[in-house]
Amino acid sequence: MLTGADWWKKAVFYQIYPRSFKDSNGDGIGDLAGIIEKLDYLNDGTPDSLGIDAIWFSPFFKGPEHDFGYDIADYCDIDPRFGTLADFDRLVAEAHRRGIRVMLDLVVNHSSSEHPWFKESRSSRDNPKRDWYIWRDGVGPRRRPPNNWRNHFFGPSWTWDEATEQYYLHSFLSQQPDLNWFNPAVRRAVDDVVRFWLDRGADGFRLDVPHVYCKDEQFRSNPPFYRRAKVEQKMPFGDRPLTITLFYLFGLPEFQVKLFNQHHPETHLVLQEFRRTLDEYPEKTSIGEVVSENSQITASYYGSGSDELHMNFFFELAHCRWKAGAFRRCVERWERLLPEEAWPAYTFSNHDIVRAISRFGGGRDADARARLLALMLLTLRGTPFIYYGEEIGMKEVRLPRRLLLDPVGKKWHPFHRGRDGCRTPMQWSGEPGGGFSAGEPWLPLGPESERRNVAVQENSAHSLLQFYRKAIWLRKERPALITGSYRSVVEGVPGDCYLYLRESEGQKLLVALNFSARRRELELPQKYLPSRMLLSTDSPRPAKANARSLSLGRYEGCILEVGVRSSQEGALLARSS
Numbered sequence: 001m002l003t004g005a006d007w008w009k010k011a012v013f014y015q016i017y018p019r020s021f022k023d024s025n026g027d028g029i030g031d032l033a034g035i036i037e038k039l040d041y042l043n044d045g046t047p048d049s050l051g052i053d054a055i056w057f058s059p060f061f062k063g064p065e066h067d068f069g070y071d072i073a074d075y076c077d078i079d080p081r082f083g084t085l086a087d088f089d090r091l092v093a094e095a096h097r098r099g100i101r102v103m104l105d106l107v108v109n110h111s112s113s114e115h116p117w118f119k120e121s122r123s124s125r126d127n128p129k130r131d132w133y134i135w136r137d138g139v140g141p142r143r144r145p146p147n148n149w150r151n152h153f154f155g156p157s158w159t160w161d162e163a164t165e166q167y168y169l170h171s172f173l174s175q176q177p178d179l180n181w182f183n184p185a186v187r188r189a190v191d192d193v194v195r196f197w198l199d200r201g202a203d204g205f206r207l208d209v210p211h212v213y214c215k216d217e218q219f220r221s222n223p224p225f226y227r228r229a230k231v232e233q234k235m236p237f238g239d240r241p242l243t244i245t246l247f248y249l250f251g252l253p254e255f256q257v258k259l260f261n262q263h264h265p266e267t268h269l270v271l272q273e274f275r276r277t278l279d280e281y282p283e284k285t286s287i288g289e290v291v292s293e294n295s296q297i298t299a300s301y302y303g304s305g306s307d308e309l310h311m312n313f314f315f316e317l318a319h320c321r322w323k324a325g326a327f328r329r330c331v332e333r334w335e336r337l338l339p340e341e342a343w344p345a346y347t348f349s350n351h352d353i354v355r356a357i358s359r360f361g362g363g364r365d366a367d368a369r370a371r372l373l374a375l376m377l378l379t380l381r382g383t384p385f386i387y388y389g390e391e392i393g394m395k396e397v398r399l400p401r402r403l404l405l406d407p408v409g410k411k412w413h414p415f416h417r418g419r420d421g422c423r424t425p426m427q428w429s430g431e432p433g434g435g436f437s438a439g440e441p442w443l444p445l446g447p448e449s450e451r452r453n454v455a456v457q458e459n460s461a462h463s464l465l466q467f468y469r470k471a472i473w474l475r476k477e478r479p480a481l482i483t484g485s486y487r488s489v490v491e492g493v494p495g496d497c498y499l500y501l502r503e504s505e506g507q508k509l510l511v512a513l514n515f516s517a518r519r520r521e522l523e524l525p526q527k528y529l530p531s532r533m534l535l536s537t538d539s540p541r542p543a544k545a546n547a548r549s550l551s552l553g554r555y556e557g558c559i560l561e562v563g564v565r566s567s568q569e570g571a572l573l574a575r576s577s
């Protein structure tokens with residue numbers, strides 16, 4: 001197991017969406033016992049396994065699952081669909097035994113409306129827990145909502161409670177009322193939850209939407225957003241001009257600048273308190289899901305670099321255009337913005353966005369692009385997060401509307417098909433149920449599951465899965481790829497290639513990525529020669545010793561060790577003669 005206060009800087013993380021990873025009892029829903037069965041696949045201590053060092057689990061706590069785990073009714077218990085607290089203890093023990101750390105999802109911007117806290121809060125205006133949530137009177141004789149805030153899923157942020165004749169605030173579904181973070185009792189209660197899991201062996205938390213915790217105390221309305229719609233993430237199949245126009249016409253209120261209902265300064269104080277609690281325990285970490293169009297704001301959640309979140313996802317990289325320069329500029333902007341001590345974290349996919357292999361397109365080249373992305377993810381300076389199934393190139397699954405379960409696609413959004421397509425069951429094998437479940441899976445398997453699965457890729461030396469394994473295990477042996485410095489190389493590099501050096505004491509590695517569908521010959525400066533090929537996305541790569549130049553195939557990426565005399569066939573670059 002990686003140890004030391006900064007183990008998370010060296011780790012490769014893997015995100016598991018528990019409903020979809022492995023079902024142990026045939027009810028079609030993934031569970032903790034199923035995950036335990038598959039821990040060896042993730043890391044059995046040998047290069048025949050993926051070799052990841054930590055898992056972030058999307059929530060498996062008790063709740064009605066209106067938002068599939070992100071609406072929690074008991075923060076300190078496991079939902080029976082997934083198992084029991086005893087299963088959790090076993091999961092932690094089994095994961096730790098394999099050197100895998102355990103990160104939990106802390107979803108405390110809101111609870112479920114079925115949480116006893118909210119039930120009490122809504123029971124009467126003078127209940128002691130009334131102020132644990134955000135209640136407001138209606139405005140004017142028609143008792144209109146207190147302001148124009150819209151929730152993140154489409155629709156107003158306010159729901160009227162008949163019994164007590166007030167509105168309550170919810171930044172997501174009405175079944176997800178927002179907690180009142182200005183109330184010290186709420187802070188204490190959440191702190192207890194954090195300690196509960198740390199005491200039980202959790203190694204840290206992923207924080208769900210921390211930027212939404214605190215809102216404007218005057219509840220001012222947000223200004224409208226008249227600019228052309230910036231569709232933040234490419235919608236799977238729906239970002240067509242007509243739908244956007246319709247969205248404009250009928251969904252105008254949605255287009256507002258979320259000025260007063262997120263990124264409140266008080267949130268930083270909350271995160272500092274949270275960090276102090278984590279720091280009381282040895283070797284704990286955190287990562288935030290802060291979303292902002294302004295990367296400077298996103299970076300601010302690192303605080304000074306060591307007093308708020310340990311890491312924060314930088315989603316801009318995931319949403320970059322398929323351009324070498326766009327990726328390079330994105331990484332460098334983030335490197336520039338982060339405070340001195342801060343550590344980047346990158347991901348290309350998660351349970352909310354279209355799977356990267358589908359999002360970055362490429363048609364028949366999608367797999368080659370997926371390899372290139374994998375290599376970039378695993379060699380940038382920062383902690384990589386892999387989303388389950390990404391290692392076998394699982395694609396976004398287009399489901400018919402009648403099968404959609406995610407509230408975002410089902411009823412809340414006029415054109416968004418929701419997030420089910422990236423949450424389909426892990427494709428373990430070509431058997432019925434995909435090796436995921438002996439029963440009927442809760443969401444259908446992807447149409448490619450018979451061909452694209454772990455079993456097939458385990459038996460193919462050049463599969464994407466084998467490439468991930470090689471890259472991850474290679475990373476472990478090369479400190480330059482982990483803690484080494486980052487510097488991009490632009491001299492002699494064509495615009496559709498992205499090259500960077502990772503350097504640590506006595507070790508200099510050059511990562512070269514070709515984002516184009518054409519072969520590229522790079523005339524590299526003498527100082528990068530001679531070099532030795534350590535890994536290529538095109539392995540086995542035809543040996544090509546060509547003095548002074550590096551030849552990259554279409555969408556090829558590779559890692560070269562600089563300053564090492566090239567040897568037999570592995571050699572790519574020869575010393576200029």
Ligand code: NOJ
Nearest residue numbers: 067070107172208209352
């Ligand atoms: C962000 C989570 O990633 C998403 O799945 C969820 O729906 C919202 N937060 C609300 O908790």
Ligand code: CA
Nearest residue numbers: 023025029031
């Ligand atoms: Ca199950």
